[in-house]
Amino acid sequence: MNDVVISIKNLHKSFNGLKAVDNLYFDVEKTECFGFLGPNGAGKTTTMKIVYGKSEPDRNQDTIINIFGCNPGKESLKIKSFSGIVPQQDNLDSELNVTDNLYIYCKFYGIGAREAKKRIAELLSFMELEEKAKSSVRELSGGMQRRLTIARALLNKPKLLILDEPTTGLDPQVRHLIWNKLRELKEMGVTILLTTHYMEEAFQICDRIIIMDKGKKILEGNPRHLLAANLERYVMEIYGADKDSASCRAYFDANGIRHEFFMDTLFAYGNDSEELARFGETLKTGDYYLRPSNLEDLFLKVTGRTLNELQ
Amino acid sequence: MNSNEIYHLPSLWERIISVWYRHVRVYNSNFLSNAFPPLFEPLIFLAGLGIGLGAYIQTMGAVNYLLFLASGLIVTSAMYTAAFECTYGTFIRLEFDKVYDGMLGAPISPNDLVVGEILFAGTKGMLFSFAVLLVTWATGIISFPLSILAALVGFICGVMFATLSMFITSFVKNINHFNFYFTGLLSPMFFFSGVVFPLENLPKVLQYVAEAIPLTHVVRMARAFCIPGGLNSYLLFDLLYSVVFTVFTGWLALRGLKKRMIV
Numbered sequence: 176m177n178d179v180v181i182s183i184k185n186l187h188k189s190f191n192g193l194k195a196v197d198n199l200y201f202d203v204e205k206t207e208c209f210g211f212l213g214p215n216g217a218g219k220t221t222t223m224k225i226v227y228g229k230s231e232p233d234r235n236q237d238t239i240i241n242i243f244g245c246n247p248g249k250e251s252l253k254i255k256s257f258s259g260i261v262p263q264q265d266n267l268d269s270e271l272n273v274t275d276n277l278y279i280y281c282k283f284y285g286i287g288a289r290e291a292k293k294r295i296a297e298l299l300s301f302m303e304l305e306e307k308a309k310s311s312v313r314e315l316s317g318g319m320q321r322r323l324t325i326a327r328a329l330l331n332k333p334k335l336l337i338l339d340e341p342t343t344g345l346d347p348q349v350r351h352l353i354w355n356k357l358r359e360l361k362e363m364g365v366t367i368l369l370t371t372h373y374m375e376e377a378f379q380i381c382d383r384i385i386i387m388d389k390g391k392k393i394l395e396g397n398p399r400h401l402l403a404a405n406l407e408r409y410v411m412e413i414y415g416a417d418k419d420s421a422s423c424r425a426y427f428d429a430n431g432i433r434h435e436f437f438m439d440t441l442f443a444y445g446n447d448s449e450e451l452a453r454f455g456e457t458l459k460t461g462d463y464y465l466r467p468s469n470l471e472d473l474f475l476k477v478t479g480r481t482l483n484e485l486q
Numbered sequence: 487m488n489s490n491e492i493y494h495l496p497s498l499w500e501r502i503i504s505v506w507y508r509h510v511r512v513y514n515s516n517f518l519s520n521a522f523p524p525l526f527e528p529l530i531f532l533a534g535l536g537i538g539l540g541a542y543i544q545t546m547g548a549v550n551y552l553l554f555l556a557s558g559l560i561v562t563s564a565m566y567t568a569a570f571e572c573t574y575g576t577f578i579r580l581e582f583d584k585v586y587d588g589m590l591g592a593p594i595s596p597n598d599l600v601v602g603e604i605l606f607a608g609t610k611g612m613l614f615s616f617a618v619l620l621v622t623w624a625t626g627i628i629s630f631p632l633s634i635l636a637a638l639v640g641f642i643c644g645v646m647f648a649t650l651s652m653f654i655t656s657f658v659k660n661i662n663h664f665n666f667y668f669t670g671l672l673s674p675m676f677f678f679s680g681v682v683f684p685l686e687n688l689p690k691v692l693q694y695v696a697e698a699i700p701l702t703h704v705v706r707m708a709r710a711f712c713i714p715g716g717l718n719s720y721l722l723f724d725l726l727y728s729v730v731f732t733v734f735t736g737w738l739a740l741r742g743l744k745k746r747m748i749v
Contacts, residue, residue, distance in 0.1 A: 285496035
């Protein structure tokens with residue numbers, strides 16, 4: 176590895192005896208976009224908060240947290256001075272208008288008035304919010320609020336950007352706009368940490384991801400490589416398969432095709448799409464869907480299909 | 487948009503002032519509605535009590551009753567505004583609007599946040615005290631020139647009650663529980679701290695209780711500046727009480743709120 180800027184080892188965090196983060200370790204290189212995937216309660220947000228000192232990890236001698244040479248326990252302010260933080264829940268100042276929201280944060284970052292004016296204009300244009308400069312925050316749509324929160328995190332020209340579910344609940348247009356902007360930022364040399372539930376998001380912008388479950392790291396790597404190494408190339412979903420499950424199972428077992436049942440759907444995995452399709456045509460119901468496997472399949476494979484108590 | 491900039495971490499003072507500035511900016515953005523209560527409240531209070539009660543009571547001790555009452559209201563208005571700001575206001579920013587969560591993502595520490603807010607409450611207290619002074623000057627109730635310094639006592643009072651209120655806020659989980667604080671603590675304080683009647687003739691026990699109450703000390707300081715010949719060395723004790731109270735409850739508030747902000 177070259178130029179590791181974030182290094183976490185033996186990270187633990189419990190809330191009232193419940194382990195939110197369990198022996199987590201990872202390294203992030205400079206200008207990498209590093210994604211955290213996992214079901215709700217997997218410990219993604221907690222990890223993000225620990226990185227900038229909003230949450231304190233459990234005391235443990237072996238824990239190492241190095242964020243661009245700083246320890247969040249002691250140098251949280253320094254870390255925040257070179258980072259931009261986009262929390263899961265938008266927390267814009269609803270008592271101030273769009274420009275004032277940014278202006279107040281310029282004050283927090285110690286940016287002088289003239290420079291602040293320039294930065295605000297630049298960022299409103301970067302996030303395509305120029306027309307809303309004087310609007311009140313309450314008048315903004317969810318997508319605009321998100322873009323404003325991201326603009327706010329960029330005021331100090333951060334070298335590290337921390338995004339907690341940046342596109343959750345947004346429509347496809349805004350999502351693509353945000354991905355586009357994040358890619359631009361990466362080109363400019365910004366290192367990005369992000370959490371997401373959207374497998375496509377991880378695929379689109381992450382160089383590497385880790386999949387977490389119950390506070391533990393389960394898999395780590397480049398999304399494409401992970402997919403290739405852990406999953407067949409195609410998935411066939413057969414709906415209402417419970418009716419003639421016996422014949423399906425017998426066929427798959429005979430042909431060595433990995434398959435699983437979940438509720439009323441049967442999932443069959445294989446590298447040969449034609450083989451799967453041929454079988455699909457023989458089905459009485461004919462109700463099947465053949466598609467390339469994606470990160471979501473991998474995610475479900477490693478974290479399980481059933482809900483846990485935190486979801 | 488390159489990231490080769492030199493990152494500058496604002497100094498402690500800059501950070502505290504930036505938090506203070508955030509509150510000032512919000513306050514100013516609703517200036518008219520915010521300027522109305524501090525000016526109008528003392529007016530109705532003095533008119534109501536002065537015209538009604540004043541017809542029966544001309545003097546309180548050796549002092550004109552309206553002057554006596556007005557000199558106490560200078561600080562109670564500061565007390566109430568600081569208390570509202572640092573209970574409901576603080577709670578909403580902490581729990582509902584998540585404004586603090588946002589601010590803690592910038593280079594602002596929980597301590598900067600609390601201290602900046604306490605200073606703002608003090609400033610607001612001073613402003614409210616000054617508004618009472620304006621009304622009493624205009625109506626001729628107070629004419630002693632040194633009374634301008636009572637506005638500074640309003641600052642001290644605002645800061646004291648900001649620390650107390652933020653300490654209360656640090657452990658309140660339900661916003662309705664502030665009723666206990668306002669009705670159970672501040673209302674009795676209003677009546678037993680020498681604002682509406684002097685403490686000298688109270689039973690000894692209540693006099694001791696009154697001395698333990700923070701409001702009593704700021705009332706005495708404010709009044710001393712409003713009445714000719716009111717200054718005496720005992721005021722140094724009142725000032726000392728205020729400083730010790732502020733430092734102690736301020737420390738409790740910082741400790742409690744930090745636990746709620748960094749989890």
